[in-house]
Amino acid sequence: NAGVTQTPKFRVLKTGQSMTLLCAQDMNHEYMYWYRQDPGMGLRLIHYSVGEGTTAKGEVPDGYNVSRLKKQNFLLGLESAAPSQTSVYFCASTVRGSEDEQYFGPGTRLTVT
Amino acid sequence: GQSLEQPSEVTAVEGAIVQINCTYQTSGFYGLSWYQQHDGGAPTFLSYNALDGLEETGRFSSFLSRSDSYGYLLLQELQMKDSASYFCAVHSGAGSYQLTFGKGTKLSVIP
Secondary structure, three states, X not given: OOOEEEEOOEEEEOOOOOEEEEEEEOOOOOEEEEEEEOOOOOXXXXXXXXXXXXXXXXXXXXXXXXXXOOOOEEEEEEOOOOHHHOEEEEEEEEOOOOOOOOEEXXXXXXXXX | OXXXXXXXXXXXXXXOOEEEEEEEEOOOEEEEEEEEEOOOOOOEEEEEEOOOEEXXXXXXXXXXXXXXXXXXXXXXOOOHHHOEEEEEEEEEOHHHOEEEEOOOEEXXXXX
């Protein structure tokens, strides 16, 4: 099992460009999450999904959109990137979403210039 | 909303014991988790406490006091590889689908 994988690992964007980050998990987990992590900060939840076809906003959703068309995939989109979105993005998944541990992907380091 | 407080940095000697504290303010508290993150790596799960008391997993233990809105992570027999950032995170809200993380404690283990 690969666990949770993220594509790409690194990306540099110009302000105003768009991109999609892909998260895939092969553990048949129902719940998936997108976080961002900035220096000196903990992880902040952007959006999450409790099942195929469902998404919900987290703590910092502005400027991002998500889709969960297939259970194993959770996509994070930036329609018009801004320098404030420079961050490391982590995807995570879990079986139930409560006390179960969240399994994290390796992260995507995004720089917006 | 939720807020968590934990020390930003801790330094300890190899072989010693270190305690990392976490205090929280939240509505609808369901439990407290701890995660470890090495530089450049992904967070990995260490422990979860829903009830008051101590949970032990090998060299690591985690404690929770719901009445004091307080928890800690205890690392024993410190090894150099324990140098990492440690995050406490609260499970809260309807269905407790969401985790809110603290800003993390950077632990440096010195010889």
